[in-house]
Amino acid sequence: MNWKPNRDSNLTIHEQIVDWVKSRIERSDWTVGTKLPTQRQLADRFNVNRSTVQLALDELKADGLIESKVGSGVFVANNSWKMLLDKAQLNWQQHIESSIHKPNYHTIQLINEHEQMDHIIRLGTGELSPELLPTKQLEQSLKEISLEPKAIGYSPPQGSEKLRGVLCKYLKNKGIETSLDNILIVSGSLQALQLIAIGLLEEGSVVFHEQPSYLNSIHSFQSVGMRMISIPRDSLLTDSLRENKKKRQSVLYCIPTLHNPTGKSWSMKEKKTLYDTCKELQIPIIEDDVYHELLFEETSPPIKSLDTSGQVLYIGSVSKTLSPGLRIGWIVAPSPVIGRLADIKMQTDYGSSAFSQEIVAQWISSGRYEMHLATLREQLKRRAEYVEEILEQHFRKIATWKKSEGGFYIWLRFHEPIVNKALFLKLLHHNVLINPGYIYEPKDLHHIRLSYAYASMRALEEGLHTLLKLIK
Amino acid sequence: MNWKPNRDSNLTIHEQIVDWVKSRIERSDWTVGTKLPTQRQLADRFNVNRSTVQLALDELKADGLIESKVGSGVFVANNSWKMLLDKAQLNWQQHIESSIHKPNYHTIQLINEHEQMDHIIRLGTGELSPELLPTKQLEQSLKEISLEPKAIGYSPPQGSEKLRGVLCKYLKNKGIETSLDNILIVSGSLQALQLIAIGLLEEGSVVFHEQPSYLNSIHSFQSVGMRMISIPRDSLLTDSLRENKKKRQSVLYCIPTLHNPTGKSWSMKEKKTLYDTCKELQIPIIEDDVYHELLFEETSPPIKSLDTSGQVLYIGSVSKTLSPGLRIGWIVAPSPVIGRLADIKMQTDYGSSAFSQEIVAQWISSGRYEMHLATLREQLKRRAEYVEEILEQHFRKIATWKKSEGGFYIWLRFHEPIVNKALFLKLLHHNVLINPGYIYEPKDLHHIRLSYAYASMRALEEGLHTLLKLIK
Numbered sequence: 001m002n003w004k005p006n007r008d009s010n011l012t013i014h015e016q017i018v019d020w021v022k023s024r025i026e027r028s029d030w031t032v033g034t035k036l037p038t039q040r041q042l043a044d045r046f047n048v049n050r051s052t053v054q055l056a057l058d059e060l061k062a063d064g065l066i067e068s069k070v071g072s073g074v075f076v077a078n079n080s081w082k083m084l085l086d087k088a089q090l091n092w093q094q095h096i097e098s099s100i101h102k103p104n105y106h107t108i109q110l111i112n113e114h115e116q117m118d119h120i121i122r123l124g125t126g127e128l129s130p131e132l133l134p135t136k137q138l139e140q141s142l143k144e145i146s147l148e149p150k151a152i153g154y155s156p157p158q159g160s161e162k163l164r165g166v167l168c169k170y171l172k173n174k175g176i177e178t179s180l181d182n183i184l185i186v187s188g189s190l191q192a193l194q195l196i197a198i199g200l201l202e203e204g205s206v207v208f209h210e211q212p213s214y215l216n217s218i219h220s221f222q223s224v225g226m227r228m229i230s231i232p233r234d235s236l237l238t239d240s241l242r243e244n245k246k247k248r249q250s251v252l253y254c255i256p257t258l259h260n261p262t263g264k265s266w267s268m269k270e271k272k273t274l275y276d277t278c279k280e281l282q283i284p285i286i287e288d289d290v291y292h293e294l295l296f297e298e299t300s301p302p303i304k305s306l307d308t309s310g311q312v313l314y315i316g317s318v319s320k321t322l323s324p325g326l327r328i329g330w331i332v333a334p335s336p337v338i339g340r341l342a343d344i345k346m347q348t349d350y351g352s353s354a355f356s357q358e359i360v361a362q363w364i365s366s367g368r369y370e371m372h373l374a375t376l377r378e379q380l381k382r383r384a385e386y387v388e389e390i391l392e393q394h395f396r397k398i399a400t401w402k403k404s405e406g407g408f409y410i411w412l413r414f415h416e417p418i419v420n421k422a423l424f425l426k427l428l429h430h431n432v433l434i435n436p437g438y439i440y441e442p443k444d445l446h447h448i449r450l451s452y453a454y455a456s457m458r459a460l461e462e463g464l465h466t467l468l469k470l471i472k
Numbered sequence: 473m474n475w476k477p478n479r480d481s482n483l484t485i486h487e488q489i490v491d492w493v494k495s496r497i498e499r500s501d502w503t504v505g506t507k508l509p510t511q512r513q514l515a516d517r518f519n520v521n522r523s524t525v526q527l528a529l530d531e532l533k534a535d536g537l538i539e540s541k542v543g544s545g546v547f548v549a550n551n552s553w554k555m556l557l558d559k560a561q562l563n564w565q566q567h568i569e570s571s572i573h574k575p576n577y578h579t580i581q582l583i584n585e586h587e588q589m590d591h592i593i594r595l596g597t598g599e600l601s602p603e604l605l606p607t608k609q610l611e612q613s614l615k616e617i618s619l620e621p622k623a624i625g626y627s628p629p630q631g632s633e634k635l636r637g638v639l640c641k642y643l644k645n646k647g648i649e650t651s652l653d654n655i656l657i658v659s660g661s662l663q664a665l666q667l668i669a670i671g672l673l674e675e676g677s678v679v680f681h682e683q684p685s686y687l688n689s690i691h692s693f694q695s696v697g698m699r700m701i702s703i704p705r706d707s708l709l710t711d712s713l714r715e716n717k718k719k720r721q722s723v724l725y726c727i728p729t730l731h732n733p734t735g736k737s738w739s740m741k742e743k744k745t746l747y748d749t750c751k752e753l754q755i756p757i758i759e760d761d762v763y764h765e766l767l768f769e770e771t772s773p774p775i776k777s778l779d780t781s782g783q784v785l786y787i788g789s790v791s792k793t794l795s796p797g798l799r800i801g802w803i804v805a806p807s808p809v810i811g812r813l814a815d816i817k818m819q820t821d822y823g824s825s826a827f828s829q830e831i832v833a834q835w836i837s838s839g840r841y842e843m844h845l846a847t848l849r850e851q852l853k854r855r856a857e858y859v860e861e862i863l864e865q866h867f868r869k870i871a872t873w874k875k876s877e878g879g880f881y882i883w884l885r886f887h888e889p890i891v892n893k894a895l896f897l898k899l900l901h902h903n904v905l906i907n908p909g910y911i912y913e914p915k916d917l918h919h920i921r922l923s924y925a926y927a928s929m930r931a932l933e934e935g936l937h938t939l940l941k942l943i944k
Contacts, residue, residue: 092672092782150602154608177499187825324626336565348663353827459877
């Protein structure tokens, strides 16, 4: 979609748009039943007025090439292809709509889409800013890599032995004793959840998770028929799990350190209580620990360090700390579990990038990773304080928040329930992208997940002021 | 599983094995219900006699730590944990057995497992030999990469724009006109199939494929409830598709160039006939074209080059040609289809390795890839001729085959139906790993997929002689 109308052309802008749409239909890119982008989206992309787009669409409708369906949008008409070229054509839209996997929520699709646009200020992005990524050091480290032919073939089902060896040592510092057989390398923690969902749980299993929860913003468990039960944090420690425990298989998903989206961490005592309860109830724990390295002050080791019963599936990653582009994470679990998940990974994508694995092994084993983390924590802390100061100055009367203890996020709570989709869209129209609380807890209209990690300081300030202006 | 008994220890070998098994149970690695490897597997791994393993297992059974279940193997006993440490413990085996995704077939699990062992001669592996991989050139090219901070963050849903741009040009040479919006970067062709299965087909859709078929050796469609109908190659061109076409959605999977496992290619006329039939019947075509670059003599362009109706989902990859460790492939399709598949990929693994994408873009755009391919084809041709000469000398009386036209495989057909699981296991016991025909067509007991691409020339000769000896 990089095409734009040419203002020096002999054709008018709307004629050019008509031709462009026709050409997409002609070359079978937009097949019968394809839903067109909205007028606003097209206007934004072409950088023209909506009225110009409307003029073009009206002409195409009059020609019978596209048609409106009330309430659902504008589509390539059933006879369009016949009219243009007189040929039969597949209806891909029908295929898409009847297929198995759920689409992302619309708000999340919009987030994914707008995160690619340079002019958008991203106030909620769960990703390190380009300026925080160690790009030059990574480039340098590529020069130092020496490859073995065996290392760039298909990797063993569990992933590179070298990287697993390095991780064994690394995890020891976090109080986790493990061995080569107990580690599976994955392409990031999202894939870890996907593999667990299809490889360890029967359909209809219960997935307990904290409320609000990152799990609500993705589909890993929902799309394969699991039943989600979200429980507020404090109730998890009392009798909620016991009361809700079903006859069915169940599992608890949690982020005990720097929770996404709230930023909270459990104390060691709380972790112990949770572990003991789950052990007694025989509920396996999925411990998502991808933010741990970003604690401004180290607090307590992961739940996995307490695990004497093989009950905890531990997930780590370098996506939040080194580079998401590497797509490298890991699961630590009993070896039959790892064997099973490795078998499924082999059926899904035959393993993760050998090059990425090599880079991560090199960074961790050389100590470069730890050094980078120390700097990164400092930088994130500075950013957190900067945002907190802006909040202090301008948001004190309308919202509350907790001082960040690390990671990326401030869970900003507005006194009034104003964070709805309308606000999300209004902000987007002003080029500000937020992660609204309702993607983490559908009923929540009070929160925004602010991220101080992505946008530049200047953009953060500008975005927060736009937010303030639109709220008032 | 790298542990081996220490022959200089004060303990006997079998005592060491007993201790080792106990320690795995104690540290919750083998939880209750875990199935132990077979005696033979343990003996192989420990490099000891089976009788020693048996002695150890007998002792563990007598202690009540493990138990045999007739016909299904030896398992960690229900009370083992209590006996060792007196604690409750999760039964992971139960979780694994009741979960959603099918395990790989046993023969394929054995293949995956033994492909990791250096002493095994691999006669069927669908992978380039380490000596054919351009390891040093890849290492060199890493030194030349300059990274942009944006390039190592999360990539756009469809994958690196740079790589997609490079592919547009590259595919033009194959007669495929496409654009940025029509390409999705994936982590190899297996992932492409996975995404198509869950993103474009309704449950119970019919997947037509050639008989024998690579699809039978993987589970992408079967594991999500598709109905597989395999049709012999020649019948596909007559009325078989028409007769078998159901009311249900259906799709045709094919490898028109250097088919896996048979090595055959369709002529341009046959491709045209197939395309026209599918167009008339409105059956989308999945064209798996990952071996095309390995044709010894270029024949005809892909079916996709004929596609005027947006009917063909085209799959390419560098796994067979450059390095499987990169985990990079691509799908070319109409943009609504690509948008849909990209959305699902974002829900699965948030994109492929940015580093791998960068490397592939660099190799293709610099022309290095084409140069490498020219050399590679020469080397593969030499290997094919070498193997064909051995076959000519020793297999003429018992088998038939077709001279290879490219790629990796010779589809060796024995006059007698001797290629069963017993032969597979017997060969494995002699350290020779084959890909038996029955993993591509369950009823087939005549074929072996010979690969001249992986093992060294010497190993190929040795392996073929072992095969000959065991058959006779």
